[in-house]
Amino acid sequence: MTSLESAARLSLRVAPCDPRQRRLLLPTSPSSCRFCTIISRHLPICYAQSYTDDLWLVSGGSQNSMAVQSRLLAAEREEAKAVLSLFLRQKGLRSILAARIVNKADGFIEHLVSKLHIIYRSRYAEGRELSTPEIRDALIPYLESLSKEHGDGLVEVVENFPDPFAAEREALSSSMVLTPTSSNKQKAIARVSTPTSGGVLPELVLYLLDLGMDHEEIKNIVRKFPAFAYYNVDRKIKPLVKLLLELGVPRSNIPGIIKKRPQLCGISMSDNLKPMMTYLENIGVNKDRWSKVLYRFPALLTYSRQKVETTVSFLIELGVSKENIGKILTRCPHIMSYSVDDNLRPTAEYFRSIGADTASLIQKSPQAFGLNIEAKLKPITEFFLERDFSIEEIGTMVNRFGIIHTLSMEDNLLPKYEFFLTMGYPRYELVKFPQYFGYSLELRIKPRYARMVGCGVRLILNQLLSVSDSRFEEILQKRMGVV
Numbered sequence: 001m002t003s004l005e006s007a008a009r010l011s012l013r014v015a016p017c018d019p020r021q022r023r024l025l026l027p028t029s030p031s032s033c034r035f036c037t038i039i040s041r042h043l044p045i046c047y048a049q050s051y052t053d054d055l056w057l058v059s060g061g062s063q064n065s066m067a068v069q070s071r072l073l074a075a076e077r078e079e080a081k082a083v084l085s086l087f088l089r090q091k092g093l094r095s096i097l098a099a100r101i102v103n104k105a106d107g108f109i110e111h112l113v114s115k116l117h118i119i120y121r122s123r124y125a126e127g128r129e130l131s132t133p134e135i136r137d138a139l140i141p142y143l144e145s146l147s148k149e150h151g152d153g154l155v156e157v158v159e160n161f162p163d164p165f166a167a168e169r170e171a172l173s174s175s176m177v178l179t180p181t182s183s184n185k186q187k188a189i190a191r192v193s194t195p196t197s198g199g200v201l202p203e204l205v206l207y208l209l210d211l212g213m214d215h216e217e218i219k220n221i222v223r224k225f226p227a228f229a230y231y232n233v234d235r236k237i238k239p240l241v242k243l244l245l246e247l248g249v250p251r252s253n254i255p256g257i258i259k260k261r262p263q264l265c266g267i268s269m270s271d272n273l274k275p276m277m278t279y280l281e282n283i284g285v286n287k288d289r290w291s292k293v294l295y296r297f298p299a300l301l302t303y304s305r306q307k308v309e310t311t312v313s314f315l316i317e318l319g320v321s322k323e324n325i326g327k328i329l330t331r332c333p334h335i336m337s338y339s340v341d342d343n344l345r346p347t348a349e350y351f352r353s354i355g356a357d358t359a360s361l362i363q364k365s366p367q368a369f370g371l372n373i374e375a376k377l378k379p380i381t382e383f384f385l386e387r388d389f390s391i392e393e394i395g396t397m398v399n400r401f402g403i404i405h406t407l408s409m410e411d412n413l414l415p416k417y418e419f420f421l422t423m424g425y426p427r428y429e430l431v432k433f434p435q436y437f438g439y440s441l442e443l444r445i446k447p448r449y450a451r452m453v454g455c456g457v458r459l460i461l462n463q464l465l466s467v468s469d470s471r472f473e474e475i476l477q478k479r480m481g482v483v
Helices: 003-010 048-057 061-090 095-103 106-118 121-126 131-159 183-192 202-210 213-222 226-230 233-246 249-261 262-266 269-282 287-296 298-302 305-318 321-329 333-337 339-352 358-364 366-370 373-387 391-400 402-406 411-422 428-432 432-440 441-455 461-463 468-477
Strands: none
Touching: 048 287, 061 095, 061 106, 095 131, 095 339, 106 121, 106 131, 131 213, 131 226, 131 428, 183 226, 202 213, 202 233, 213 226, 213 249, 233 249, 233 262, 249 262, 249 287, 249 298, 262 298, 269 287, 269 298, 269 305, 269 366, 287 298, 287 321, 287 333, 298 333, 305 321, 305 333, 305 339, 321 333, 321 358, 321 468, 333 366, 339 358, 339 366, 339 373, 358 366, 358 391, 358 402, 373 411, 373 428, 391 402, 391 428, 391 432, 391 468, 402 432, 411 432, 411 441, 428 432, 428 441, 428 461, 432 461, 441 461, 441 468, 461 468
């Protein structure tokens, strides 16, 4: 049979050269290849004619099918690469770094293509072409599940598939038995629990024990973040420990940092950690206080540059100066964990609606912006409205004592307000000095009030509570006319 006859028997039809719908249409008979309806999408030129030429030049059905299948698989690989690159960028990696990872992930790309064939097996059998959105919809959920399982160790999984930790895996004891249904978490826990063939615990466990952790703490970390069990001590753990020590973190605090955010160990020092630190220092984070910042909130350095820049842009939008942005992040790095769209912006709008200065408030009390509006902010506002405070007075109180909405209704506001009613002060004293709610009722407010009443004098709330004990006695003596 000639090439021309082969093409005629296949009844080849080429779709119009539309960049959005480049496809090759072939009959779906039992002898036709199930891959033959898929070709490259989103390529800079139309390959439909080149596919046609190939089919005319190749004689014999099997050779024809193999040639087309080869090209179609190549197209699927490009689709998978595009989806993976998009996913990594969405997770915060820079475009250049994402491209570098994808280019080194041939094994993982083949794995993604095989996933497509499994998910859409019936579609392939029918000879129906998958659209780019369908490919994305199939692969993104799978990538999300891997990201949830491996956290920041996902990059290692991608680059070293199918054995993501082969370079770091030590031989497990032959006595360790795991069934095929064992989860990755169980395997990871077994890895840090079972001695190696030499009868000693894995190097990672020994190093962390020497660092000050106990064995159960290590296993708890692995339960929370299984990829940690496979981290190489020399390439992952020690460099981070060295950096933390250089930043002034006491060695005794390092286990706590790792327990809070084990993903920190898996982040590239050169590509992520140090560039992020430099960026944060450039926007005002005090480099002399890194030890306190990281001990308080080690997750700060695990966020993507895009996430940090989004939060910084919002703070600038509120009217916070660059210098004060650095102070906010130094004092309350937790603010970076708040979503701009879900937390910061709606909370700012709410505080603005009751008359608060949001730029000033977020500098003085950034933690207030992580509170739930319906469950926390509105009930506190209602508490004061029900006691005849106006919305303007509440706004004034918030501006003067920014954390007032963070206080407990039952344990703080209610008992202290009820005692305030017995003190004989006008309500406006609380508007002028809402810091009253920040003092201990039993250790400060009641003893000071009793002492003042016993001396037969009257002080405003500010004088009663804010001064030191010695200054308080001086004021009482002066009011009593004692020299």
